[in-house]
Every structure is written in C-alpha cells, then in structure tokens.
Amino acid sequence: MNEKILIYGGLFVFCAVVTFPFWYNLGNASVAPEILLSAAAKEAQTCVADKSYMKNQHMQILNIWREDVVRQGTRSFQGMNGKMYTMSLSSGKDSCMGCHTNRSQFCDRCHTYASVNPYCWDCHITPKEIN
Amino acid sequence: MAKELKPQEFIDSLNHQPPKKGWMDLPVEIKKGRYCYVANPKSLETLGFPYARKWDPLEEDWKLPENWQEILHNGFKERLKRFRSIKVFMDTCVRCGACADKCHFFLGTGDPKNMPVLRAELLRSVYRNDFTMMGKLLGKAAGARKMDAQILKEWWYYLFQCSECRRCSVFCPYGIDTAEITIFGRELLNLLGLNIDWIATPVSNCYMTGNHLGIQPHAFKDMIDFFVDDIETITGLRMEPSFNQKGADILFVTPSGDVFADPGTYTCMGYLMLFDYLKREYGLNITWSTYASEGGNFGFFTSHETMKRLNSKMYAEAKRLGVKWILGGECGHMWRVINQYMDTMNGPADFLEVPVSPITGTPFTNAASTKMVHIAEFTADLIKHGKLKLDPRRNDHLKVTFHDSCNPARGMGMFEEPRYVIQNVCKHFYEMPSSTIREQTFCCGSGSGLNAGENMELRLAGGLPRANAVKYVHEKFGVNMLACVCAIDRAALPTLMNYWVPEVNVTGLHELVANALVMPDEQERTTDLRGEPLQSAEDSE
C-alpha cells in the first residue's frame, strides 16, 4: 500500500508540473501589451520600415546598424520610405530613441512580456535618463 | 560443430556483424549444438505438467495443442498482472543497445538474436501485437508481430540460449533484466510442454528423491561415505557426518552436483572436513539431509510454481529436524532463490532462530528473516575470528583466480566474503580484469539448466568471454586454478577450460579451505584433496 501511495503521489506531482502554466496563471489577468507611441512617433507616421516588419525584425536592423557603424563607419540609412536616417539607437532627433522617446512604454512593455532581455542598455542610455 | 573446431578456428568463424535481413524477416534456424534435447514426457508427467509428449525441434510439427495460441495469450495476460517487472520491461525498452555486447552468448555466437534486447524483442513484439494500441494500430511499423509457429520456435530456441545471468541488467539504464524475461518466457513455454530434458528430468528427480540426480537416500549416504574414505587416506582421520539427524544445530544444504562429479566432489570433501573440524574443536553439530539433498533448484528454470515446489523442502526439513538455522553450500542460482525468493514463497520461517554463529557469536542479521547463511559468509567469519587453524602453504602449488558466479554476484552481492576466504587459505591470488568480475562477471555459459552435452557448441561459445579473461591471467600471472562458488560452474568450467585454457583447473572455495585446514591429530599431508603432491612436501624432501 505504501508503495501505491508513492506511485500515485508521484503521478500527482507529475500532473501538477505538467499543468503548471494552467494553475500558475489562475487569477492573473494577462493582457498582451499595447505599444504607446510618443507624440514624435505619431507625428512621423512611418518608421524605417513598415510596422509588421519592424515588429518581427527590429533587432536584426539594430544588429546590422551596429555592425555598419562600428565596423564600417557608415552612419546613414535609407528607410523603406526613401527618407534618410542616422543609424543610431539613442543620439540625435532621427535616431530610434529620438522618435520613440519613452523606453518603458515603447521597448520594455513587450520585452518584459515576452521575457526578452536585450543588452542594448548595457552600453546605451536613453535620452530621457540624461535629463 | 564446435567440438571438432580448434579454438582458433572457432574464433575465426565468429562474426558479430548482423545479417542483411531484418530480424523479423529472418526465420529461425534451429542448429545442432545450440539446443538441448527436449523434455522426457515421463518427467513432465511426474510433475503434473501439461502436454507431455514426444516431439522433435527439428521437425516441422511440434505437436502443439490445438489452441496453443490462446493458451499463450492467456498465460501472457495473466502474468502481466502477476509481474510488474514484465509489464514495465515490455513497455520501457528504448533499444539503446547498451546491453547488446554485454551478453556472453552474443559475444560467443555473434547471433544477433542473442543480444539481450533482441531476445526480449522476440516476446515484446508479440506483446505489442496482443496488448498495445500502437501495435494493433500500426502492426509491423510499430514493431508488432502476430504470434505464429515460427515465432514460437524462435522463443524456444533463444530462451534456452539465455543463462539468466543478469549481466545485461547491470548495464540497462532501466534495469531491464533479461533473466526475468527468460524466466517468464520459459514459464509460458512450459504451458505447452516445451521444456528441455536437462531441466525437466532433474526437476522431476528433485521432486521425487530430493535431488536433481535422483540419488536415493541410501546411495546419497554411500557416496558421502566414499569421500570419508578418501579423506581418511589423506588426513588419517575419519569424518563422521550425520544425516537427517533431529536436534542438530544446523541443517546443511548444498547442490547434489558436488556429491556426484569432480571437481565438485573435492568441495564436498571440503565441507565434510570443515564440519568435522568444527565438531571436534567446538562441538558444533551440522547435519545433512537426504530429503532436502539439493540446494540447486532447476524449478527456477521452469516456472515460479515449480521453483516453489522444490524449494519448499528446505524449510520443511529444517522444521522436521528442529535445527536452529540453515547453512547453504556453494551454489549459484540456489542462492538467488534463497536470497530473493525462498522467504517470500515458503516463509515465514518462524520455527527457526535468527542465525548466530555458535562458535564466534556473530549474528547474521542480514539473514534474520530467511534464516539461511551462505557458507562463504560463515567461513569468512570463522577465519576472521581466528577459529580455524590454517596452513595456506598447502595451496602454494596453486595460483588462484576467482570467478564470481552470476547469481551470488548480481542476485546477492557476495563479492568480498569468498575473496577473504581465498586470500586466507592461498598465498597466490590474482584478479581477472575488472570488467569481467564482480557485478560485471561473465557467466560460465552453461547456467540456467543449459549444461547438457548436446549443446556443447553453445556452451563453449557462451563461456568464451569468461575463458578469455582466465586466459589473460593465466598468461600474465601463471594462474592455474579457477575458484568459484557455484556447482554449475564446477560442472561446466572444467570443460570450458579444457577447450580454451587447458592449463587451468577448477575448484570450489571449500576445497581450498580444506587443503589449508589443519585438522587436530591429522597425519602430515603429502597431497592435496585431489591427490596432487603438495609443494611444501616436495620442498622438504
């Protein structure tokens, strides 16, 4: 009998582990984050590429930019809309952060939600933080 | 035929590469030299086993009962309920192949169906077909096969090419034990009367006369008396063994093989001398039984029920004689049965006392419930307490290595006791390589009732890995004596050594003990128990 208790106890623990996401989230009201655009971004209307592309691939663009700036010394980038941009994350009005001024509302919301930990901020600081 | 092949030719013919054709499509080919003669119907009838008949494995028709498939299916089903081991082992194998090159029969024959995993798959494939959804749904793609006469023949052929040594189970990540599967498979085969004679007849003999060889009580005593004469020639002392004696301190049970054939007989003489020594020096009274005159249990190779029927005699006799506890001789599978089955099957032995050595006072707490002690444990304890006068120089002509017998190794864990004894009675002791001893020991190739004559090729093949390790220590250290604690070993290893390493002889542990044992008032010994001159005697001349 003792052994049956062990087996069924073990099964119970196994089920608890497997169903962990179901009971863990009980009572949590998880809602996918909405991105809040800053006034500047709203005004600009378009980014360097279209919205869905930016959503999935922005880290790739940033990666390429970093490469181009640091290794090649190139600093300007022609967006899909034909406009020229400075390839920079955080310095200047036409850098990323120049438009998307609020890091916590623009970047962190999704990153936190999806547990993405970019190391952008290991080196860069947001313009706001300077003030 | 192996008998006609020279060892080197045997080795050269060995091929471990699997055939092109998948094992499921490879029909079984029953080869002479690899199988044992089938059970004598008379033996099966004595035991009340079903479908006793004459049949021939080489014939197409095995004269099976009409509904044999149904019998097997129901037998399988019933045993899945009875044995969790089988059920779990049927389901969990991932075929990682870790067991494949661990089996001495695979190593020695190269037959892929002797890989433990495939031996089990022979049954597992039928299990999938009969009892699992996947097998029913996907059939052969899921590794399932519908039982037919070919498969049954395959079962019979390969289940009697497994010596239930459990070496594979040491290496299996899930502990899958082919011995368990073989035991189960043979139990199923016995439902159809498909046993081999080397098992069925000893079982029937043991059932009726108390021992495998069918030695009747008066003859048993005569044979022992014959040893008493031999001992007298060597030591000048007359041993006085007692038989069926009520009120003795201890009942001694050992395999009858030791009473019957060399070199086991010398081990038997060793027991007699040790017991007589203990009687003379300490007044200990150990009795032999003619009713329970068999330690071995070939019922274990037949079915759980048969094992129980034969084993019951030990407790029954101990109870009848009113002894305190039971001492067991050197035997392999006997000790698996005693260590892991006896108490459960035929206990509780509440009419016996917790074993305590009357000489040293050591309580054998590890045997507190079963109340049976292994003679190696008993003797090691005596030696440790200095209760035996020993002259190990009398074994100076021997360079000894020790073969761990499968069952005391992997069904009991007895490694140090026999080694301690050997090292106290011999001065020259050498171990074989570590991957061939202790829990990784190799079988003699003849265990589980396969030590017949007609399957000699199989036995020589199965014993090759063991012989190979012996050869290694023989060449490296000049080892000339292979010690063991198993009666089947003593029966099988001499043949094996004779073929592979002819310079090495085989001995039981207590032959070595008796050689070294200095009996009170004995005459000066010039020979060992075998009549071989002692080195010390030669030196002094």
Place this chain on the structure above:
Amino acid sequence: MEDKYKFAGIAIIVLCCFPLVCIKFLGMRYVFGVLIPYTALSIFLLGFISKVIGWSMSAVPFRIPTTCGQQESLPWIKANKIDCPFTKKGVVIRMLLEIFAFRSLFRNTKFSMDKNGPKMTFSWELWLWVFALAFHYSFLTVIIRHMRFFTDPIPLCITIVEKLDGILQIGLPGIFISGFVLLGAICFLFLRRIMIPQVRYISLAADYFPLLLIIAIVLSGMYMRYISKVDVVGIKSFTMGLVMFKPVIPDTISVMFYIHLFLVCTLLVYFPFSKLMHMGGIFLSPTRNLTCDTRQKRHINPWNYPVKVHTYEEYEDDFREKMIEAGLPVEKES
C-alpha cells in the same frame, strides 16, 4: 533495414506538411491552434496516468533487485550502500542516481575483438552516456525556457534559466546553448542508430520516429528564432490565451509556428503509447527500486498460493526400507 528510418522520415514530412496545407489553403487556424493542442495535452496526461496506473496494478511478487555491489553481511566487510542498497535511503540514492545521472549507462563498456590472440577486450565507453545526458538535460532546459510563453508574470527561476542558457551572448537574438546542445545530441543519437551495425539492427521505426520528430521540432523552433523571426508578442498572447482558457488566434502568427506546435502535439500524443514512457518506467523498475535486504525482511507476494509438494512423509514411504538398511533415521519404523 533501411525502410525503417525512411518510413519514420516520411511520417515526419507528412506531419510537417499537414498543418502547412490545412492552414495555408484551408485556414484551419482554430483547429491547429486550439482544438489540437488541448486534445493532445489531454491525451498525454490521461495516457500517461493510465499507463502508470496500469503498471501499479501489477504485483511485485518477489524482491528482485540487481545487486551491483557488495552486500551487507558481516560487520567488518564494507557494504556498497548505493549499488546494493540495504536501506530505503540507499534505494532513494540509487534511484536518484539512475534518474538524474543515468548511473547504469555510465558503466557502459565497449567490446572489441582481436582474433589473433585471440583476445576480447572491454573498454569503458562513455559517449552514449554523455550524449544521453546532454540530450535529456538540454531538452529539459528548452522546456523550462519555453515557460516564458506560458506564464505572466514570468517566475524568476525561469528567467534565471533563460539568462544562464543565453550566457554566451552570441548573435542577435542571442543564441540559447540548450537548443544547439539538444540538436547536436539528438543528431548523435540518430547517427549512432544508423552507423553502429548492431544498434541499427535492433532499431525499429518506432526508434527513429521520436528522434526525427524531436529533430523537426528543434529545427522548426530554431528557424523561427534565428532565421525567419516571428511576432513573439503575438505568440505569447496566443499561448497565454490557451493556458487561461480564453483562446485567441492572432493573425500575425506564421505557419511555421503552427507546424512547430503541431509537431509538439504529435509528440505529446505519441508519448504515452510508446517507448518514451521510459520516463515513468524508470521509477518502477523492480531491479532498481527495491532494497537488497531480501534475507533480512520478508517480502510478501500478494498472490502466493499453496503448491503441490512431495512431503517428507511421502518420501519416507518411498524409501523407508532402504533408509533403515543404510542406517538413516526414519520417522516410522515400518
């Protein structure tokens, strides 16, 4: 022999194409996003439970541990407390080592033969153990990491596992070590099956199938992370919908994700009916999970039944005259 892994390979290709076609052309997003995952998880859980209960219903009539070390006997002989555990505590350690460190596989040896000698040698063979461990632990890490899609807020322990897994910070998005180890280990296991003749000989389609299935799962996952990129936030809102029983199907999720999900569902459904149940079976192996104190404590067989025996009385009846003549004591004189 070749048809076996080809058969498994074709099955995997079909399984990949199935969601592709159904979603691309039939738009069956709800079926693949909601119905199939729920069904698969239910089958997995119920199948797993019923299998283990099935095992538990069978008796353990005898205590049959495989003793892999010195028994407990005389006080001055050092017993092996783990490989031949005399106590429950020893059994627990033995089981933990089996389950978490693959103790038995660690013993693995490789046999080789020199026919001119003739000599058989057995050498320690660790690769199977190494890759088996690598496979299981990296798979576990991957599963734990995936919990970031199923929890909100994400528990710290999961974040820590993720951080450690991404500690190399190579590339962008940074690589997770576990994924690559998993892929490497499983490819080893697959190649081993094909290349070692004996292992190939014993392998069934049922052995190749889960390997290829997991390879496909890993590749589809890696493709999304490292190559195609997906709408991670969209996926998380989908997975959170599943675990909160409020399924939503964002239309930004790519077909590759559905393929990945469908393959995982296939694995879940396949699991309880296959050899993958070794996950549960390892706990119940009677050669490992029982104490070796078999002569000290009596084990009870629940179905132990009386058997026909040849009693001493019957025996004496058979041989009385001869016994008396030989001077053996008897119970009845005539």
